[in-house]
Amino acid sequence: MIALTDINSGSALCLRRSVLCVPAGNRRALEKTFSLDCDAVIFDLEDSVSLEMKGEARDNLRALFSRIDTPDTGGMRRERIVRINALSSAQAVACLGRADMADMDLVLAIAPDVVLIPKVEHVEDILAVADILTEAGAPDGLSLWAMIETPKGVLNAASIAGADRRVKALVVGLNDLRKATGVLPQPGRAYLVPWLMQVVLAARAHGIDVIDSVFNDFGDADGFDAECGEGRAMGFSGKMLIHPAQIAPANRHFGPSPEALSEARDIIQGFAEPQARMLNVINLNGKMVERLHLEEAEKLVALADLISERKTSA
Ligand code: COA
Ligand code: MG
Numbered sequence: 001m002i003a004l005t006d007i008n009s010g011s012a013l014c015l016r017r018s019v020l021c022v023p024a025g026n027r028r029a030l031e032k033t034f035s036l037d038c039d040a041v042i043f044d045l046e047d048s049v050s051l052e053m054k055g056e057a058r059d060n061l062r063a064l065f066s067r068i069d070t071p072d073t074g075g076m077r078r079e080r081i082v083r084i085n086a087l088s089s090a091q092a093v094a095c096l097g098r099a100d101m102a103d104m105d106l107v108l109a110i111a112p113d114v115v116l117i118p119k120v121e122h123v124e125d126i127l128a129v130a131d132i133l134t135e136a137g138a139p140d141g142l143s144l145w146a147m148i149e150t151p152k153g154v155l156n157a158a159s160i161a162g163a164d165r166r167v168k169a170l171v172v173g174l175n176d177l178r179k180a181t182g183v184l185p186q187p188g189r190a191y192l193v194p195w196l197m198q199v200v201l202a203a204r205a206h207g208i209d210v211i212d213s214v215f216n217d218f219g220d221a222d223g224f225d226a227e228c229g230e231g232r233a234m235g236f237s238g239k240m241l242i243h244p245a246q247i248a249p250a251n252r253h254f255g256p257s258p259e260a261l262s263e264a265r266d267i268i269q270g271f272a273e274p275q276a277r278m279l280n281v282i283n284l285n286g287k288m289v290e291r292l293h294l295e296e297a298e299k300l301v302a303l304a305d306l307i308s309e310r311k312t313s314a
Contacts, residue, residue: 013299014079015039015306016169016209016238017254018247021083023048024057029052030064038247039310040079040236046086046118054085058106065110077310082107082144083116084129104129108136116145117170121152126163133166142166145211150180154195157202169178170203171240172196174213185216187223188231200235209237218243228253255307256300264297 022029024045030075033041045062049057051233061082068080084103107115117129126146132143144166148157154177159172174192178184183191201238203210212231215224228249230265231239238254256264270276271294280291 013099013302013306014209015303015310016079016211018241018250019079019081019171019211019238020241020244021048021214024061025049025053025200027060030060032244036244036247037251038078038082038241039251042081042083042116042240044083045106046083046111047306048122051167054102058102061106061110065112079114081116082110082112083118083147086117086119093118104132106135107142108133108138108160111142114145114168115139117146117255118147118173119150119153119176120146120148120160122164123159124157126160126167128163130166142149143168145169145171147171147173148199149176151177153177154198157199158205161202161208167206169206169209169211169237170199171211174197177213177215181196187226189227192232196234204235210235212236213240214240214242215246216242218245221245222251225253226247256304260300261304263299267293267297268301 015302016039019040019042020036020038021042021044022033024030024043025048030043043061045054045057045061065080066157075111082103084107115129115133117125120126126144129144133144141234146153146160146163146167146169148154148160149172150169150253153160157170161167174185177192200210212227215227217223224246232253236254239246239250241250245313256308267283267289270282270289271279271291276282282289
């Protein structure tokens with residue numbers, strides 16, 4: 001994965017504008033991911049796979065990962081995430097009484113970049129998975145992401161974000177959260193915004209990324225566009241997607257716009273002038289610009305560089 005250091009948090013800077021979820025039981029869709037221009041793929045073993053298909057879905061991922069870095073898969077490097085089943089699921093309890101070891105065995109065998117844990121409610125839900133990974137000698141680079149999709153998950157988002165050094169992102173799951181709370185799906189998500197912002201704040205307090213929820217109506221391009229714009233304005237790093245048609249708009253909304261990039265380059269240029277070297281604040285075309293804006297500008301340019309680097313390596 002291409003990674004720079006995030007100037008603000010000190011953690012790795014990654015492209016996570018478009019995070020496509022693909023059911024691991026669907027071989028045709030799995031194959032399709034190789035040709036899609038998303039930043040990250042979630043290979044889902046959880047809710048999009050029926051209980052009867054779980055074993056086949058794991059076999060599909062084993063086969064897919066065995067040839068994932070070969071030239072016939074297009075060679076485009078993107079973050080690979082495996083969403084495991086919830087630790088408390090009936091299946092997991094029936095298996096071992098704790099984590100679903102079949103999923104964990106798969107993760108250890110195929111070595112994705114990230115394990116996405118669904119329905120995280122407490123620090124312990126993270127530690128249970130982190131302990132298994134550490135005991136099994138999983139590399140330090142194997143990260144954890146947590147789905148925040150229950151009322152308790154939202155209430156405990158800050159402690160979950162800081163639960164373990166492997167935690168690198170929170171992902172909001174509104175389908176489950178709406179089901180648990182009774183909040184209706186409405187354009188603008190007015191009644192959900194306080195909870196969404198709580199999750200954004202929790203992630204940012206720990207210097208990690210935060211991914212907005214899926215938008216179910218993949219035929220509604222205008223509605224999706226509007227929700228991407230809102231998510232970007234709320235501070236999300238990117239959006240979890242369910243359909244290839246959602247990739248291009250998500251990349252556009254969560255990537256640096258040409259205007260923002262041009263302004264960022266002006267700011268960097270402004271602070272590079274000899275007379276600005278000792279200054280923490282300058283006048284740029286009638287606007288006050290501080291050194292903190294320089295850090296933001298450098299981050300934006302670094303993200304744009306990551307995007308063009310990924311395009312040229314495709
Ligand atoms: N990842 C990769 N490819 C996908 C895809 C996905 N998430 N969703 C659809 N495609 C592919 C289809 O396989 C199809 O490919 P083809 O033209 O080669 O046959 C193409 O995109 C067009 O798909 P379309 O016919 O519009 O939709 P569909 O009926 O095949 O699938 C869904 C619709 C909703 C079932 C499917 O998009 C899906 O399963 N999405 C993910 C759901 C999920 O992960 N849910 C859990 C998280 S909330
Ligand atoms: Mg869910």
